[in-house]
Amino acid sequence: MKRSFIAGSGLMCALGNHVADCVNALFANTVAPTRYTNDTLDMPIDMPWYGIQSGRNLDDPCRFYTLLNQTVSEALQQAALDDNAQKNMGIFIGSSSFEVGPSELLYQQNLLTEGPDHAMPMPLESLGNIAKQLGDTFQISGPDFVYGTACSASSNALLGAQRLIKTGVIEHALVIGVELHNLTTLSGFNSLQLVANDAVKPFSKDRSGLILGEACAAVVLSAEGAQSKTNTEHASHLYIAGGASHCDTNNITGTNTDGVAIAKVISEAIRNANLAVDNISTIKAHATASYANDTAEANGLHALFKTMPPVFAMKPFVGHTLGACGIVELVLLDACLKQKRIPATPNAQPSDAALNINVVDNELRVDKNAHFLMNCFGFGGNNTVFVASHE
Amino acid sequence: MNKTIYIQQTGSVYFDAVEEGATSKQPDLKDALHQLYGQNFRRIDRYTQLALLGAGKCINGKSLNSKTSLYLATAKGPGENNIAMQQSLIKDKHVPKPIQFINAVSNSVCYYIMKAHALQGQGLLVSRRNHAFEAALTLAINDIRLDICQSALLGMVDEITHPLSHQRARMGLTAHEPLGEGSHWFLLSSNSQGAIGSIVGNERHSNLEQLIDYLKSDGVITKLLNKGSTNVLFDNKINLATRQTIIQALGSDIALHQQSEQLWDGISAGAIGSFLNADREHTRFINISKVHEKSFQTTLVSRCRSDRNQSN
Numbered sequence: 286m287k288r289s290f291i292a293g294s295g296l297m298c299a300l301g302n303h304v305a306d307c308v309n310a311l312f313a314n315t316v317a318p319t320r321y322t323n324d325t326l327d328m329p330i331d332m333p334w335y336g337i338q339s340g341r342n343l344d345d346p347c348r349f350y351t352l353l354n355q356t357v358s359e360a361l362q363q364a365a366l367d368d369n370a371q372k373n374m375g376i377f378i379g380s381s382s383f384e385v386g387p388s389e390l391l392y393q394q395n396l397l398t399e400g401p402d403h404a405m406p407m408p409l410e411s412l413g414n415i416a417k418q419l420g421d422t423f424q425i426s427g428p429d430f431v432y433g434t435a436c437s438a439s440s441n442a443l444l445g446a447q448r449l450i451k452t453g454v455i456e457h458a459l460v461i462g463v464e465l466h467n468l469t470t471l472s473g474f475n476s477l478q479l480v481a482n483d484a485v486k487p488f489s490k491d492r493s494g495l496i497l498g499e500a501c502a503a504v505v506l507s508a509e510g511a512q513s514k515t516n517t518e519h520a521s522h523l524y525i526a527g528g529a530s531h532c533d534t535n536n537i538t539g540t541n542t543d544g545v546a547i548a549k550v551i552s553e554a555i556r557n558a559n560l561a562v563d564n565i566s567t568i569k570a571h572a573t574a575s576y577a578n579d580t581a582e583a584n585g586l587h588a589l590f591k592t593m594p595p596v597f598a599m600k601p602f603v604g605h606t607l608g609a610c611g612i613v614e615l616v617l618l619d620a621c622l623k624q625k626r627i628p629a630t631p632n633a634q635p636s637d638a639a640l641n642i643n644v645v646d647n648e649l650r651v652d653k654n655a656h657f658l659m660n661c662f663g664f665g666g667n668n669t670v671f672v673a674s675h676e
Numbered sequence: 677m678n679k680t681i682y683i684q685q686t687g688s689v690y691f692d693a694v695e696e697g698a699t700s701k702q703p704d705l706k707d708a709l710h711q712l713y714g715q716n717f718r719r720i721d722r723y724t725q726l727a728l729l730g731a732g733k734c735i736n737g738k739s740l741n742s743k744t745s746l747y748l749a750t751a752k753g754p755g756e757n758n759i760a761m762q763q764s765l766i767k768d769k770h771v772p773k774p775i776q777f778i779n780a781v782s783n784s785v786c787y788y789i790m791k792a793h794a795l796q797g798q799g800l801l802v803s804r805r806n807h808a809f810e811a812a813l814t815l816a817i818n819d820i821r822l823d824i825c826q827s828a829l830l831g832m833v834d835e836i837t838h839p840l841s842h843q844r845a846r847m848g849l850t851a852h853e854p855l856g857e858g859s860h861w862f863l864l865s866s867n868s869q870g871a872i873g874s875i876v877g878n879e880r881h882s883n884l885e886q887l888i889d890y891l892k893s894d895g896v897i898t899k900l901l902n903k904g905s906t907n908v909l910f911d912n913k914i915n916l917a918t919r920q921t922i923i924q925a926l927g928s929d930i931a932l933h934q935q936s937e938q939l940w941d942g943i944s945a946g947a948i949g950s951f952l953n954a955d956r957e958h959t960r961f962i963n964i965s966k967v968h969e970k971s972f973q974t975t976l977v978s979r980c981r982s983d984r985n986q987s988n
Binding site for chain 1: 750751752755758759761763765766767770771772777778780781782783786787790791795796797798799800801803804805806811814818819821824842845846880882967968969970971
């Protein structure tokens with residue numbers, strides 16, 4: 286049974302276009318959401334949004350693939366696997382929107398050239414296209430797996446990779462979370478009226494909802510002992526100890542606010558990692574800052590932890606990156622741990638006394654032998670939690 | 677560690693595509709769903725109806741262990757729902773309806789199946805450009821072996837989308853190539869009691885030489901080829917010359933599987949289901965898929981001696 290270590294990572298999000306830029310911006314806490322507007326729809330959009338400043342126009346159909354390839358390239362370069370190891374690695378992708386962005390742009394072009402009666406909607410339909418494209422670009426011919434489980438998608442992709450490494454089916458895995466600009470997601474969340482108007486305020490009494498963010502993140506997971514010997518500069522001491530995924534069928538839009546289902550999946554994740562509740566040193570909360578999600582998460586944590594470890598959140602820095610958030614927040618955690626510190630979580634004060642979650646408001650120093658609980662909860666009752674351990 | 681994985685039950689629904697302009701239409705599934713579940717499902721799309729129908733037939737009223745995980749394999753998810761939503765948004769400038777949006781992004785199909793059958797394990801929607809079923813099968817087998825779940829409800833769902841000319845164009849098919857829609861399900865576990873079949877192997881091979889070596893290996897010959905007549909399915913991306921090479925390597929009592937269903941994405945799931953339920957001539961089944969430019973995947977299924985006469 287082999288452990289899975291992070292051998293390389295790549296990230297593009299509102300914080301920057303490389304992992305190093307992102308972690309610097311994270312600690313500086315200088316990035317704020319911009320306004321995203323669209324007045325062509327029957328319900329105009331005007332909301333804050335954490336977009337990537339890539340220099341590429343949002344209307345460019347190649348933007349999606351350029352950003353994805355750049356992120357994967359960063360992760361693969363850091364991992365420095367030999368050709369054979371890279372060729373045989375598995376590809377695991379989590380997303381809620383997949384190629385919907387490029388598909389919308391192609392359809393828009395087709396409407397102009399072919400007319401509304403002949404243009405074909407959803408010209409890019411297969412969910413698995415992204416993995417095929419990455420395999421061709423980076424000459425990876427190992428097995429590929431694409432996960433569509435809403436906001437827990439890339440966390441489930443990570444667990445799938447960790448488990449196939451554990452049983453020796455594969456030795457290396459490229460795990461990706463991708464959620465890039467598309468009108469479907471932005472207009473859909475706008476119509477659900479779940480979006481805050483100013484800032485993400487996790488577990489705060491002033492919280493008013495989530496803010497969407499786009500991101501593309503990748504990690505290379507390698508079986509213990511199989512990491513490249515040349516990869517010393519980027520070597521990580523973080524491994525995926527275990528995790529669990531459950532479906533809470535209480536409600537299609539989210540988990541039960543009583544927290545019972547959340548406590549259950551956290552408990553199983555900790556057990557799967559061969560740890561006890563007391564071993565968890567820090568909690569990276571899902572913390573969307575929506576009323577129901579924060580309530581459910583707080584109740585779930587209180588049901589399990591008699592003494593609550595420090596709780597922090599990443600969404601006030603990058604927004605809610607939906608299906609990508611599991612890997613986005615893991616890459617940020619890994620980068621923080623290399624600096625042996627975790628930033629204070631902004632906007633969490635004044636805290637909501639009813640939730641009683643004291644989010645860290647000072648920078649945390651981190652030692653070795655720490656176990657981080659990483660929570661992700663999504664639409665459709667998709668609850669996924671994994672434990673990332675730092676040795 | 678290498679537990680044998682058994683197929684406890686199967687369930688299938690399949691419909692040929694009804695061409696536009698024909699007097700009949702694609703069958704309505706609401707009555708069949710009500711008959712099976714004794715309830716009406718409100719605000720679900722046809723894709724979810726197909727999935728519920730197939731999964732319900734597979735479960736067939738059996739009470740499942742709550743530690744059953746769901747693996748729904750799909751090439752494109754809820755196609756009609758997503759197409760309608762994009763058409764309305766981009767062409768007509770209408771924002772998505774909340775339920776339409778949630779159905780598109782939330783893996784709601786797994787939610788409905790798990791709710792209907794009181795399952796609490798993981799509910800994963802798994803895809804791959806080609807052979808999503810084999811991808812989900814790999815994950816299900818691995819999770820059972822790791823005791824992540826005690827049993828796995830595994831299905832492959834293909835939905836017809838309209839107009840058919842667009843569906844053929846998206847799939848790279850020529851005009852008038854036959855299409856179908858189906859929902860093929862399997863209940864897997866490590867428990868042999870009452871099983872109708874077993875997964876003898878589910879392996880990926882980097883190239884044809886590795887595939888041939890595998891098929892000629894002692895393990896495969898002992899477990900499979902020496903034990904009875906074997907039915908073989910090649911996916912349609914494997915050319916004739918390669919098929920001949922593989923058939924020569926098998927060198928045993930084999931017959932090519934005659935696939936009656938017009939499925940493209942879910943062809944292997946449909947074939948394994950029909951092998952277990954309808955084919956009484958052969959005792960073994962090999963599915964051979966081309967998953968990459970050079971790579972292949974084989975799925976080896978054996979009928980259990982204690983075969984029950986189940987045909988859903």
